[in-house]
Amino acid sequence: MNGYQIVSEALLISSDNHSFNVEDWDNGKSKVLLITGFAGSGKSTLGRYLAKKNNAKYIEFDGDIFDNDEFMNKKSELGSNKPPQETIDQIRKYALNRLKNIKEKTVLEGAWMISWLTPQDIGQYPVIMIGSSILKSAIQSFTRRIKSNKKYPDYKRSPFKSAYLDAMFNINILMKKYNELLRYLRNKS
Numbered sequence: 001m002n003g004y005q006i007v008s009e010a011l012l013i014s015s016d017n018h019s020f021n022v023e024d025w026d027n028g029k030s031k032v033l034l035i036t037g038f039a040g041s042g043k044s045t046l047g048r049y050l051a052k053k054n055n056a057k058y059i060e061f062d063g064d065i066f067d068n069d070e071f072m073n074k075k076s077e078l079g080s081n082k083p084p085q086e087t088i089d090q091i092r093k094y095a096l097n098r099l100k101n102i103k104e105k106t107v108l109e110g111a112w113m114i115s116w117l118t119p120q121d122i123g124q125y126p127v128i129m130i131g132s133s134i135l136k137s138a139i140q141s142f143t144r145r146i147k148s149n150k151k152y153p154d155y156k157r158s159p160f161k162s163a164y165l166d167a168m169f170n171i172n173i174l175m176k177k178y179n180e181l182l183r184y185l186r187n188k189s
Helices: 003-013 022-026 043-053 061-066 085-100 134-151 159-188
Strands: 018-020 032-036 057-060 106-109 127-129
Touching: 018 159, 022 032, 032 043, 043 057, 043 106, 057 061, 061 085, 061 106, 127 159
Parallel strands: 032 106, 032 127, 057 106
Antiparallel strands: 018 127
């Protein structure tokens, strides 16, 4: 069994967290702490908790990117199996500039960041990879979608379809990226 299979199977059923250089954020050596994980893994909960506990700013990085007028319509392109390289390059440039210009202690969390930043980009910062299995993530996503449909009854997509699409995105796109990032960070440490 090769390393890719081991990591992939662990991501399907594991709930182990992986952290790298978080002490650099704790001691002020780095102003930025990145938190990534599958949808529904607890990134936002942990990010808000750490920001509050450490009197730091909290940014939901995916929203920060997609609420930007320039990228608002790019999410579907990134969710495809072969997103346009031009789109990835534009978002990567924006994200790197955003990271570079952070002046205060900040927690940035998001699942999508590993789609537009390289493992080398992410590896420059302390990072926590939240370990949630894809199965748990799909259940969380489904629950969230049901609540969303109650709150927004005119929402166009059923919670079943939304949860399915989130799970497929996690499996098809993010799992490969998480494997690459985890392998890079482990080799770097």
